[in-house]
Amino acid sequence: MEYKFTAENFDNEVLKSELPVLVDFYADWCGPCKMMAPVVESLAEKMQGRLKVGKCNTDENMALSQKYGIVSIPTFKIFKNGEETATFMGAMAAEEFAERIENELD
Numbered sequence: 001m002e003y004k005f006t007a008e009n010f011d012n013e014v015l016k017s018e019l020p021v022l023v024d025f026y027a028d029w030c031g032p033c034k035m036m037a038p039v040v041e042s043l044a045e046k047m048q049g050r051l052k053v054g055k056c057n058t059d060e061n062m063a064l065s066q067k068y069g070i071v072s073i074p075t076f077k078i079f080k081n082g083e084e085t086a087t088f089m090g091a092m093a094a095e096e097f098a099e100r101i102e103n104e105l106d
Contacts, residue, residue, distance in 0.1 A: 002044045003054030007061050013054065015082040020105060021052045025068070025075040027059050032091035033074045039094045040076075043101060050105060078104045 005013055005023055014021045024040050026033035044053035058065040058073055068077060068084070078086040078101070086104045 002041060003052060005054045005056040005061075005064075007064050010056070010061075010064055013052070014079050017052050017079070019050065019052045020085075021054070021079045022101060023077045023079065024053070024055045025058050025065060025070045025077070026055055026073055027057060030073050035091045036074050036097075039097055042094065043098060046098075047101070047105075051101065080104075 003013055014023060022040075022043070024033075024036070026036075040053060040055070044051075047053065056064060058070055072089050074091065075087060075089045076097075077084055086100070088100055092100075
């Protein structure tokens with residue numbers, strides 16, 4: 001299951017989450033974001049119970065995008081215990097994406 005993160009729920013859903021959280025910063029008009037969407041959805045299903053996965057629309061949440069230094073999309077950030085622990089950007093193969101996430105969870 002994927003969550004929708006906004007300025008209103010970011011603190012509760014991401015920073016206060018018991019599970020590590022993957023935030024997909026994206027925009028509806030972004031081609032590489034659309035390419036990554038099924039990869040992110042698949043990962044969300046596979047990692048359910050280990051990782052909370054959600055999307056944050058950069059156009060609708062500009063203050064959050066600025067706060068976390070989003071200059072290119074898609075940008076993926078992992079948060080653990082309220083702290084940002086990893087960032088990676090751009091479209092990538094599903095295997096590489098999953099491997100990067102796994103490395104952060106170990």
